[in-house]
Amino acid sequence: MDMPSRIECVEPTEHGADESQRGFFGLIGTRRRKPGTDAAAEMQTREALLLLRNYEESGRGWFWSTDTEGRITYITDAVAQMMGRPAASLIGTPFVELFLPADSHDERQRTLPFLMTRQSKFDDLPLRGAFEGDDRWWAVSGRPQLDANGRFAGYRGSGIDITAQRRSAEDASRLALYDSLTGLANRFNISKKLDSTLAAFSQQQRPCAIMLLDLDRFKQVNDTLGHPAGDALLKQVAERLLKIVGDKEMVSRLGGDEFQIILPDIEDRGELGEMAADIIASLTQPYSVEGSRCIIGASVGVAIAPFDGQSSDDLVRNADLALYAAKGNGRGRFAFYSSDLHQAAEDRRVLEEDLRDALTRGEISIGYQPVVNAGSNVVTGVEALIRWTHRDRGHISPALFVPIAEETNLIWPLGEWVLLKACEDAASWPGEMRVAVNVSPIQFANPELPKVVARALAASGLSPDRLELEITESVFLGDTAETNRMFKALKDLGVRLALDDFGTGYSSLGYLQSAPFDKIKIDQSFVRGATEAGSRNGAIIAAIVALAEALDMETTAEGIESLDQLALVRKLNVSHVQGYIYSKPVPSAEVVRHGEAGSWTIKPSGPARQRNDRFSMFRKVTAIHDNHRYAVVIRNLSATGAFIEGILDVPIGTRFVIDFGEGQLVTATVRRSTKHQQGIEFEQTMVSDGNGGLCTRHRVSPYLIAAAAQPTSALALPTFTTTEDWKAA
Structure with missing residues (x-):
């Protein structure tokens, strides 16, 4: 018989019980x-x-x-x-x-x-x-x-x-607040935490940033290896995030392959950009899941309160918009929210519609960038680069429209057209110059690719050894047997294969042992920083060259733009060079002209040393001096300064505050001045916005603007970007 959970004790006697009785x-x-x-x-x-x-x-x-x-x-x-x-x-x-x-x-x-x-x-x-x-x-x-x-x-x-x-009860409570798979906070938990944090920080006028993360190519892992492998991969992703962020309570899994991070008291976009870059670099390192090697990527959107929204709904929506922008500009990137992203999202939707008709309208073309022998300066081949000249907007960057094509399944007809056109053009060139054509992972995964390559070769009459297919390392994510069959089918056609963007974080010596590559292309991210003091990129390039030589492969260094970069890659025995130091992409007619003249030799030309990236633009900003505001135009911009016009005869040494909008203010000093044009140097360097542009490290808080009785609409100006996006400014 079950006894009650609580026992009412009987009254004791005056003398107590017999001591021989035990227990109660x-x-x-x-x-x-x-x-x-x-x-x-x-x-x-x-x-x-x-x-x-x-x-x-x-x-x-x-x-x-x-x-x-x-x-x-x-x-x-x-x-x-x-x-x-x-x-x-x-x-x-x-x-x-x-x-x-x-x-x-x-x-x-x-x-x-x-x-x-x-x-x-x-x-x-x-x-x-x-x-x-x-x-x-x-x-x-x-x-x-x-x-x-x-x-x-x-x-x-x-x-x-x-x-x-x-x-x-604790387990039930935990299930209500934490993700059962990764142990991270769930959507409900992090939403409540963000609400309470923003409410408290608003009273204390403190900033708070959030990051939204989305995994790239995760669906391929589920499709090829199964959902248990996908679950195991998500656990490893959570572990890597925690190593970088540290505070487990501030990292959450929203569901699927989406994650959110709360970063209290951080508004420095330089610091946030570095953390986002670290997260992307960490998550793109290979994973070992159930004996299989998996490679995924990540994109990150960042929004900061109170600059980008003071409520949790506004902040999450704007971070999501920044994430969408990061994914739309090539994935594997981070992006900060700015007000112009609303228009950019609509523009991207319109671009998607226009891209569907771009081929039939004759707006797609090919530019050919020379690949030069590093020792002799002789052009040995060219890379076919797709170009889109929009009927209204003019030149559209491939970094913008190629990801759209991949997401909307337009990459196959575009890729097939480029392959056919490149083979046709190359067949008309005098000599034995090779042409390299990029093959996206989506094309590579299509079993019809060898047939398309064979048709292009047959229709053009181009010798197979003059066609080089450039393939990125992400093709190794899929089924190994299928990948090997594709390599064999392509090599049986007699074409050359190049491993593109080598060194970007997916690299493995394992697949180099079996994949039949003829060339390794060293990613330009290694070249760009190789000449900077303290950089280890030179040692990495030397290791890649030694590996390629041991495997009897050629090497090409991409993105060479300065003479010191060229000198370095020559010293490191890189066999071929590609970049603006020799030539921008040229039309097929120019390739024909040089081919008819015999050997095509290009003398390198460019700045002596690597310098900060400069962005040409037409960007209206405000220059403030002694309580006077002047409307000026930025013609080019770098991390350390800008070239402006609009004020006449400004003395050298004059200090301005440049207002870029959205609370972005930077102090600048005039270093050069000619009539209505000035070269200015920033007191604090700009930082990367993660999307190929620049932004200020800090912004003026809306709290301070409100305290100064300034309208918050002053924050609504768009952030600065490149000429392509600001022709209509």
């Missing part, structure tokens, strides 16, 4: 009896005591008592042993010392010491054991006892073990 008998004794009580009543009392003893020994509950000072006079031996102490050693110990203070476990109720001091009764008070190794929870009940004169005589009570129920 020593505590409760027998009931007072009037003379002449019959034997049946005495038997009933003894039976009750035996039942209590049996209950005590069953472990389903326990009993305790104290003196007037709250010191233990009795405790069930079995529960004392569970607490790691024999019952005898606990006699005389304050009862409250058996348990941890309730407030250390967020119990919003009156504490045990308070209740016992007030001599109050209590029922099912949840308490946690205080002894080392005792992680049990107990529901403890107690009643104050009075002697014959009505004076307080101590406590008697009972307890039961509620550890299982407590853990079950």
Whole structure:
């Protein structure tokens, strides 16, 4: 028979029970009896005591008592042993010392010491054991006892073990707040946390940034390796995020392959950009999942309160818009929110529609960038680069429209057209110059690719060894057997294969052992920083060259723009060079002209040293000097300065505050001045916006603008960008 969870103790006798009785008998004794009580009543009392003893020994509950000072006079031996102490050693110990203070476990109720001091009764008070190794929870009940004169005589009570129920409740609570797969906060939890953080920070006028992350190519992992592998991959992603962010409570999985990070008290976009870049670099490193090697990517959108929104809804929406922009500009990027992204999103939708008809309208063309022998300056081949000249907007960057083509399945007809056109053009060139054509992972995964290549070669009459297909490392994400079959089918056609963008984080020596590449192209990100003091990029380039030579492969360094970069890659024995130091992409007619002249040799020409990227633009900003505001136009911009026009005869040394809008202010000094044009140097360098542009590291808070009685609409000006996006400015 089940006993109740709480046992009401019987009144003791004046002399107590026989000391030969064990357990609870020593505590409760027998009931007072009037003379002449019959034997049946005495038997009933003894039976009750035996039942209590049996209950005590069953472990389903326990009993305790104290003196007037709250010191233990009795405790069930079995529960004392569970607490790691024999019952005898606990006699005389304050009862409250058996348990941890309730407030250390967020119990919003009156504490045990308070209740016992007030001599109050209590029922099912949840308490946690205080002894080392005792992680049990107990529901403890107690009643104050009075002697014959009505004076307080101590406590008697009972307890039961509620550890299982407590853990079950904690598990249920955890499931409601945390993602069961990764252990990170879930959408509900992080939403509440963001609400409370922004509410508190608004009162204190403190900034708070959030990042939204979306994994690139994760669907391919689920499709090729199965959902269990995808789940294992998400766990590893969570671990990598926590290593970078640190605070587990600020990282959440929203669902699927989406994550959110809260970053309190950070508004420095340089710091945020570095963290976003670190996250992207970490998440793009290869994963080992169930014996398979997986490669994914990540894109990040960043929004900062109060600059980009003061409510959680506004901030999340704007971070999501920044994420959309990052994905739309090539993936594997981060982007900060700016107000012009709303228009950019609409522009991108329109571009998608226009791209569907671009081929039939004759707006797609090919430019050919020379690939030059690093030692002799002789052109050995060209790379076919797709170009789109929009009927209204003019030149559209491939970085903008190629990702659109990949997302909308337009990359296959565009890629097929480029391949056919490049082969046709190359067949008309004098000599044996090669042409390289980029093949996207989507094209590579299509089993029809070898047939398309064969048709292009047959239709043009181009010799197969003059066609080079450039393939990125992301093709190795898919099924290894299918990948190997594709390589074999292409090589059986006699074409050359080049590994493009080598060194961007996906690299593995494993696939170089089996993939039949003829050339390795060193990514320009290594070249760009190689000549900077303290850079290790030169050592990495040297290692890549040594690897290629050992595997009997050529090497091409991409993106060479300065003479010091060229000198370095020559010193490191890179066999071929491609970049503006030799030539921009040229039309097929120019390739024909040089081919007819015989050997095509180009003398390198460019700046002596690598310099900060400069962006040509037509950007209207405001220059502030001595409380006067001047409308000026930025003609080019770098991280350290700009070239402006619009103010006449400004003395050298004049200091301005340049207002780029959206709270972006930077102090600048005039270093060169000619009539209405000035070259200015920034006091603090700009930082990357993650999307190929620049932005200020800090912004003026809307709180300060409000305090200065300035309209918040002053923050609505768009951030600066390149000429292509600002021709209509």
